[in-house]
Amino acid sequence: MVGKDCVAIACDLRLGLQALTVSNNFPKVFQYGDNVFLGLTGLATDVSTVSDLFRYKVNMYRLREERAIAPSTFANLVSSSLYERRFGPYFVSPVVAGLDPKTGAPFICGFDSIGCIDFAKDFIVSGTASEQLFGMCESLWEPNLGPEDLFETISQALLSAVDRDALSGWGAHVYVIEKNKVTKRLLKGRQD
Amino acid sequence: MSRRYDSRTTIFSPEGRLYQVEYALEAISHAGTAIGILAKDGIVLAAERKVTSKLLEQDTKPTRSPPGGFHKCKSADPASNMICAVAGMTSDANILINFARQSAQRYLLTYNEDIPCEQLVRKLCDLKQGYTQHGGLRPFGVSFIYAGWDPQRQFQLYLSNPSGNYGGWKATSAGANKASADSLLKQDYKEDCTLKEACGMAVKVLSKTMDSTKLSSEKIEFATVGQTADGKIYQRLWSADEITTLLKEHDLAKDASAEDK
């Protein structure tokens, strides 16, 4: 979700087999460098595989280039890496959020499982609760939110949406990314 | 006589020597000096940067040595949890460092943990060793000094050379004047010295082994591995200002007024 000179990204913590909850400590948002974040929903095994794979790729990028990766560059890396598996895809739908390291401009985008980028100026949603999230974000989001308001908006949107989805919830991680500062908050949420 | 044996890496001479490996070592002894000192709370790596020409672009970052040169020194990081100083051919070092980074990242991918220092060093040395045995190839002309930390063995310092040998050290050196640097380190080394003392020792040794008596931040590079108060491990490549301050502390800095003349 985009705010004024800041972005936020959040995920729930549930890991389940259909209706059976296995773990309530399975974060789906991963940090790559100072202000590039990747959220992954979908098949849990591919969430781990893909997040580890990008850690490898981004670390090598940083060592080689001696600078952090920019979110737009990272988005293209995600896209091309997913398309490599065009005919045997990872079952994930990623979301990228970050601030451009030079201009500080917010950047968000989403992908389908084979890497088609969906750029957005406002918000991106993904996962089993995406329909509910669309509704919540459409009604709560407004342009130019400050970091605190953005945190409130994204948290309310997420919590309200997952309450209407039996397959999501069980706590949440919320990251608010500002220039030179990243705030990570844990939301307990409903544990039932 | 020796001509019959020294043209190939894979052949022992009748005296049981591998000439190509010895030549590689010789090449390194023309490189700038690099030293590493293990302290109880960290490790310092210091290296001489040879400035070959005024026209050469000086990198703003202290990590990179001028590209393509022969016998340059530099501090580079093979992985995120280790740093190393290089003495020898930069081009050879680049290949090895890339290999080390890939190995370390592959380990992280497999085990979700940083690679233990010795394993990374050994991986690199296995590669180096291969080039002393398999036909038609020249050995890598580089020595590395590695500084790292892992949960099992805490702070560690290693030295490796073109033959593929490596060892753990309390203080060691590579490059030009290795012999004198080593004996100075042997003389000055104190068990349980702090990182700060080790830094002081490093500049002193460098000032004695380098050709010029007065040092400046353009001529040397510094990097440290240490532990913050809350137990986090950090690696840091020093900025020019920090090096200058250190030099002034030990009264080894080049006089600013003398430089103007």
Place this chain on the structure above:
Amino acid sequence: MRGATILKASDDKTRQLNKHTLYIQANAQLYSMRNETDLSPTALAHYVRGQLATSLRSRKPYNVNLLLGGVDPITHKPSLFWLDYLAALAPVPYAAHGYAQYYCLSILDKHHHPDMTLVQGIKVLEMCTDELKRRLPIDFKGMIVKAVTKDGIRDIEFNDDKVVKCP
């Protein structure tokens, strides 16, 4: 024994599991020999996950669910990992696989707490097996119980003959 189809299914599964764990055991041992140190439980869990994830997209995937328990050789922290045949890995405070999940997880939800001792743990485990005896349609022929401590793995005596009656 009797109830052939059901018992055979569980028999099959154990073999598969052994086959896979043999492969893992061999690799973990090779690592220990090469590096003169043991892998930590987290490192091993991620290694196994990697193997399973590769196998998942191969022609003949391993079909095995795992629980991995261990104590870190350096920090002495115990850890438990839940890993299914799809190679989804999760660090968990308690876990179960198969049909047992449906019976046991709710008991564990209620009675587990983070700093419980081994003795307390065994008690909760007994509550779980009692529940299984009471409600699971299959006779699972008792339990093998092992405890992993920082000093190693040891077998725990467990009373399999206890008769559980419905209340």
